[in-house]
Amino acid sequence: MYIPKSFQETDQTTLLQFVRDHSFALLITTGDDGIPVATHLPIELQPTTDGNFQLVGHLAKANAQWTLLGRDIPALAVFSGPHSYISSSWYDHVNVPTWNYLSVQITGRTTLLSDDETLELLRQQVDKYEARSKCPVSIESMTERYVRQQMRGLVAFSMAIETIEGAAKLSQNRDDKNYQAIIAELNQQDDTNAQAVASEMAHRRPTINP
Template sequence: MYIPKTFQETDRETLYQFIRDNSFGLLVTTGNDGVPVATHIPIELQPDANGQFRLVGHLSKANPQWKLLSSDTPALAVFSGAHSYISSSWYDHVNVPTWNYLAVQVTGRTSILSEDEALEVLRQQVDKYEAHSKCPVSVDSMTEDYVRKEMRGIVAFTMTIDSIQGVAKLSQNRDDKNYQNIVSELRQTGNSGAAELADEMAARRPEVGK
């Protein structure tokens, strides 16, 4: 991923937390014909038995991409956060428009999980997303026969984290006056993503991002 030094996010725990908070990612592999294949799915960050972090997820068996996830298949996982167009009219000088955004990319190698491992992935994943439900369900609240039957339609996988890169392009190269104006203009757009981006910018430069 191309990242100018000014916008690099290098703190490992910050990158991990970003994945936790933005876990609906894009899994990219290369098909046997050399053409890239991608699927949008929830991809979770989990420790393995040795405490090393890895990515886990599952694909529908109807999705042929799962057949590419054999042992040690190179893969790319992309996680995107808040983003917004930045108008050059928000500056106090002539400049070009741009786009601010947050993203993390992970490269690694995939392998297929066993049925019991897949069950544990599903159990943890459902518990995570049901945590704030009014009437939460869980894998354990369903009969084992039913769960096993439904699992026939999916393939779970794990992916090593061989490299991880993060970008936080948040107008760090702007002076305080223009930075503050960008935050203010983002908040006035009425767009929830722009507002979230403004909050992130304000948190990173609190002396001006109010």
């Protein structure tokens, strides 16, 4: 993706943690006809036996996109974080409005998972997302026969990480005065996205004169 140098996020630890924290992603694949196909779905970051990482997820079998998996054509996974409109009225000079955001894109080739691998993925995902439930369910609370019957309706995959790019467009090109003004304005918005952007900006450039 296009990322101006000042907005590039290159720290691998930060990029991988972002993927963990924003796992509801957009998976994009391309067929022989050249037409891209996309699906929104949770995609997990998983360590591999060689000390690297891969992505894993699953699609409904009724979703024809799964037939594009397991090919020698790279797929693209897009992970999006908080974002917000930035009004140029917040600056102390004339300028144009813009948009601040956080995003990570990963490309790689996909492989279809076996039934046992799929079952383990479902176990991990259910445990992860049920962790905050008042009455959490688990794969173990269901019979394996029932779970495997449900598995007939989905296709799971892994995706090797070939490239990973991150964008943190957070007004880094502004001086301290305007940077802090943007944070203040975002915090006044009745919008969790705007406030999350403000929090990230404040973390990256703490107030010099609080």
